[in-house]
Ligand SMILES: Nc1ncnc2c1ncn2[C@@H]1O[C@H](COP(=O)(O)OP(=O)(O)OP(=O)(O)O)[C@@H](O)[C@H]1O
């Protein structure tokens with residue numbers, strides 16, 4: 384059985400379970416369920432705190448985990464990222480009160496509050512800055528108001544929490560994060576159970592990002608049309624009963640589908656259809 388760690392709460396929990404469900408795995412119905420066996424797919428899911436997942440996977444107790452890149456790197460565990468999942472995107476940034484500190488190089492002697500001390504200490508060391516780091520569990524933004532620190536380092540998604548706390552971002556992001564699949568460093572790369580799991584997850588990513596496009600076009604225009612819809616490998620071209628015309632079928636990125644349909648229409652294509660992809664293996 385493949386043993387997989389999934390966030391049991393927090394920002395990554397629901398989207399991770401939704402993606403696993405879309406990939407055909409059983410998921411829990413009750414948030415208090417901590418272990419779930421999917422016998423049909425030979426997978427056992429462990430619902431764990433996202434912050435602990437890299438530790439379990441890095442120690443080899445679990446084969447695979449879904450967690451945030453920021454949590455993985457903060458943990459220092461012996462695990463590595465093997466697939467990006469395209470949700471849970473955020474940046475990890477420094478912030479402070481306006482018109483105080485403006486650059487990391489000025490952090491010397493200050494105190495920085497964060498829930499990610501591993502990330503912050505590494506970043507400060509890379510910049511040769513000597514600053515104190517105070518670890519807090521959450522609501523880090525309030526640490527400045529309460530005088531615990533002069534600077535914070537925290538997850539920023541929309542920036543709303545920072546704005547409401549009257550804080551401003553300092554400098555460039557320390558890290559761009561998103562949900563990722565992780566494995567123990569040095570684990571058997573070709574494990575067929577792991578390969579199958581990754582193919583399923585990649586199938587969901589493709590199904591989410593692409594639609595299937597079909598259209599009819601005059602044979603002499605097909606090269607120009609195919610340039611607009613090159614597909615992932617190569618489009619399928621089929622003859623039509625109506626002489627001089629062909630049917631083309633190709634995958635296109637969902638976000639570009641409407642623009643491509645306009646361009647195809649202008650080129651003379653007709654009966655242009657898009658359909659959703661429910662699942663795929665590339
Ligand atoms: N808006 C967001 N707020 C918090 N974390 C986010 C957000 N968007 C993405 N994430 C990611 O979620 C992970 C944080 O997991 P965590 O369990 O700490 O979530 P949480 O929402 O902070 O839950 P809690 O604070 O209840 O523990 C990190 O990888 C972080 O980058």
Ligand SMILES: O=P(O)(O)OC[C@H]1O[C@H](OP(=O)(O)OP(=O)(O)O)[C@H](O)[C@@H]1O
Pocket residue numbers: 520521522523524537538539540541542543544545
């Ligand atoms: O940029 P925003 O969209 O405002 O999101 C970022 C905020 O969300 C998270 O807090 P969370 O709700 O997890 O609370 P916590 O600080 O207690 O972890 C994070 O720690 C930031 O405070």
Ligand SMILES: [Mg+2]
Pocket residue numbers: 521
């Ligand atoms: Mg949080």
